[in-house]
Amino acid sequence: MTAQGLFQESGLKQITVWARGVYQNKEARDVVVALTEAAALEGKFVQAWENYVDLPDRIYVPVRAYGKISDQEIESRYVYENEAPDIVALTEETLVKGVDILSGIKPGAVLVINTKRTPEYVFKFLKNGVENLGTIVTVDADSLAKSIITLSGAEGATDASGIGKGTGAVLAAAIVKATGIVKFDSLLQVVANKNAAKKAFEQATVVDAKTLVKAG
Amino acid sequence: MIPLEKIPFAGTVPSPQTENEGMITGNWRTRRPILDVDKCTDCRICWISCPDSCINVSDTAPLTFNLKYCKGCGICNEVCPVGAISLVPELDFED
Numbered sequence: 001m002t003a004q005g006l007f008q009e010s011g012l013k014q015i016t017v018w019a020r021g022v023y024q025n026k027e028a029r030d031v032v033v034a035l036t037e038a039a040a041l042e043g044k045f046v047q048a049w050e051n052y053v054d055l056p057d058r059i060y061v062p063v064r065a066y067g068k069i070s071d072q073e074i075e076s077r078y079v080y081e082n083e084a085p086d087i088v089a090l091t092e093e094t095l096v097k098g099v100d101i102l103s104g105i106k107p108g109a110v111l112v113i114n115t116k117r118t119p120e121y122v123f124k125f126l127k128n129g130v131e132n133l134g135t136i137v138t139v140d141a142d143s144l145a146k147s148i149i150t151l152s153g154a155e156g157a158t159d160a161s162g163i164g165k166g167t168g169a170v171l172a173a174a175i176v177k178a179t180g181i182v183k184f185d186s187l188l189q190v191v192a193n194k195n196a197a198k199k200a201f202e203q204a205t206v207v208d209a210k211t212l213v214k215a216g
Numbered sequence: 217m218i219p220l221e222k223i224p225f226a227g228t229v230p231s232p233q234t235e236n237e238g239m240i241t242g243n244w245r246t247r248r249p250i251l252d253v254d255k256c257t258d259c260r261i262c263w264i265s266c267p268d269s270c271i272n273v274s275d276t277a278p279l280t281f282n283l284k285y286c287k288g289c290g291i292c293n294e295v296c297p298v299g300a301i302s303l304v305p306e307l308d309f310e311d
Contacts, residue, residue, distance in 0.1 A: 093307055
C-alpha cells in the first residue's frame with residue numbers, strides 16, 4: 001500500500017540520498033541532516049531519517065536516507081519511504097547502473113552525483129524514470145573532502161561525529177546550488193567542513209537533462 | 217536424510233549448478249574483475265577463493281566471471297599469484 005494521493009502537500013520537497021552499505025551511511029545521513037537542519041534554521045518543517053527497508057546493510061549494498069522539507073506542517077509524517085522525491089543524490093557514481101534510483105521522481109527533479117565523470121557520460125546509464133528528470137549535477141566530492149567512515153550515529157544512535165565533516169557537505173552544497181532549497185548561508189552554519197562546501201558551490205556542474213535527452 | 221556413505225569426502229561439492237534469481241547482486245559491484253589471459257597460469261586459486269563461486273573455469277577456454285552475481289569484493293585480485301586479475305571501475309563499462 002502506498003501513500004500516493006493520500007496527502008495533498010503542495011509545499012513538500014522530498015530528498016532521497018542513495019549510498020553504499022556500511023561505509024557510506026554517515027555521508028548519506030550527513031546530506032539529509034545538513035539540509036534539514038539548515039531548513040529548520042529558516043523556520044521550515046523538516047524530517048530526516050534513514051531507510052530501514054534496505055537493511056541489513058552490508059558493504060556495497062545500496063541504502064537510502066530520506067529528508068523532507070516543507071513550509072507547512074508535514075502531514076505524511078509516518079509514511080516510511082519517500083515515494084516522490086524532488087531531489088535524488090548519489091554518494092557513489094556506480095549507483096546509476098543497475099539500481100532504480102529515479103523511480104517515482106516528480107517532474108523537474110534534480111539528480112546530484114559524486115563523480116569525476118561528465119553528466120553526459122553518466123546520463124547514458126539512466127534507464128527508468130528519465131522523463132521527469134530536470135537537471136543533472138555532478139561534483140567531484142572525493143577531491144574536495146575526505147569521506148568520513150564511522151558507525152557513530154548509525155541506526156538512530158547519538159551522532160558524536162558532527163554534521164558535514166566529509167563529502168556529505170560537498171553534496172549538500174551541490175544540491176543547494178542546483179535547487180536553492182535552502183539558503184547557502186543557512187547550510188554553511190550547519191556543516192563543519194565549510195571550505196569544501198564553498199568550493200563545491202562553485203565547482204558543481206549543473207546540466208539541464210532535457211538537452212541530454214535530445215542529444216542521446 | 218543422507219546416509220553417511222553418501223556424504224562427499226571433506227564436504228566438498230561440485231560447483232553450483234543453480235542460481236538464486238531472487239537475490240541478484242550484480243548491482244552491488246563498483247569494480248569489475250578483468251582477466252589478463254596472457255598472465256593466467258590456470259592455477260584456479262581464484263576459482264576456489266571466490267566467496268560467491270562467480271568464476272567459471274573450463275579446460276579449454278580462459279576463465280570467465282559471472283557478472284550477474286559478482287559483488288566486486290576483489291578477493292580474486294588479491295589471491296592471484298601472478299596478478300592476472302585487475303579491478304576496473306564498473307562505470308568504465310557501458311553494458
